Amino acid sequence: MHAIAVFLPWYSTGNANSSIGGHNHVANQDFSAWQVLPVFRFLLLLAAAAPFILAWIIIREHALSWPRGELTAIAGLSAVTLILVKGFVFKPGEPSGQISLSYGFVVALIGAILILAGAFVRSTEIGKARKPPGVL
Numbered sequence: 001m002h003a004i005a006v007f008l009p010w011y012s013t014g015n016a017n018s019s020i021g022g023h024n025h026v027a028n029q030d031f032s033a034w035q036v037l038p039v040f041r042f043l044l045l046l047a048a049a050a051p052f053i054l055a056w057i058i059i060r061e062h063a064l065s066w067p068r069g070e071l072t073a074i075a076g077l078s079a080v081t082l083i084l085v086k087g088f089v090f091k092p093g094e095p096s097g098q099i100s101l102s103y104g105f106v107v108a109l110i111g112a113i114l115i116l117a118g119a120f121v122r123s124t125e126i127g128k129a130r131k132p133p134g135v136l
Contacts, residue, residue, distance in 0.1 A: 001107065001110070001111040001114070002044070002047065002048040002079065002108060002111030002112055002114075002115060003044075003045055003048035003049075003111075004107075005033075005104050005105075005107040005108035005111055006032065006033045006034050006041055006044050006045060006048075006104075006108065007032050007033075007034050007104075008032055008102075008103065008104030008107055008108075009030035009031065009032055009102040009103065009104045010031065010032055010033045010036065010087075010101065010102055010104040010105045010108070011030070011031045011036060011091075011092065011093060011099050011100070011101065011102060011105075012028070012029070012030050012031075012099070012100045012101075012102045013026050013027060013028060013029050013030075013031070013093065013098060013099060014027070014028070014097075014098030014099070014100070015027055015098055017095070017098070018093060018094070018095070018098040018099065019093060019094050020036055020092055020093030020094075020099060021035050021036035021037075021092060021093070023035075030102055032104060033086075033104065033108065036092050036093075037086060037092065040082055040086060043078070043079075043082060044079060044082065044083070044108065046075070047075045047076065047078060047079035047082075047112065047115065048079075048111070048115075050071065050072045050075035050076065050115060050119075051072055051115055051118060051119075053071075053072070054068065054069060054071075054072045054119070054122065058122075067123045068122055068123065069118075069119040069120070069121075069122030069123035070119070070123050072115065072118070072119035072122070073116060073119035073120055073123060075115065075119075076112055076113075076115035076116030076117075076118075076119050077116055079108075079111075079112035079115060079116075080109065080112045080113060080116060083105070083108050083109050083112055084109070087101055087105050087109075
């Protein structure tokens with residue numbers, strides 16, 4: 001769901017003076033994250049791959065030095081942060097008042113939250129035995 005959301009419309013333009021992602025004077029058009037965010041699109045696709053990598057590690061029963069799901073949680077949290085920043089803090093396009101969010105943004109945010117929630121559930125399934133300081 002998260003990977004598909006990169007190709008769904010994230011931003012909608014307003015009047016004919018709007019410009020976004022190298023597209024100038026576009027009125028009432030939708031643009032996906034793939035069209036508008038040249039670097040972030042690859043970071044979001046990498047975050048979408050994290051649950052599949054976790055599933056591979058679980059199926060193959062690889063021994064890890066960290067709890068399973070922890071790296072996926074980092075990827076999910078990073079994706080949530082990137083999506084929120086590109087939606088509310090540094091929204092692409094000019095004038096920013098003429099650029100609005102579309103449904104692809106919401107789908108991507110939900111997908112990133114689900115990645116984070118799944119990683120959290122997986123990391124709490126296996127209890128990590130803590131040792132007191134000084135014990136090897």
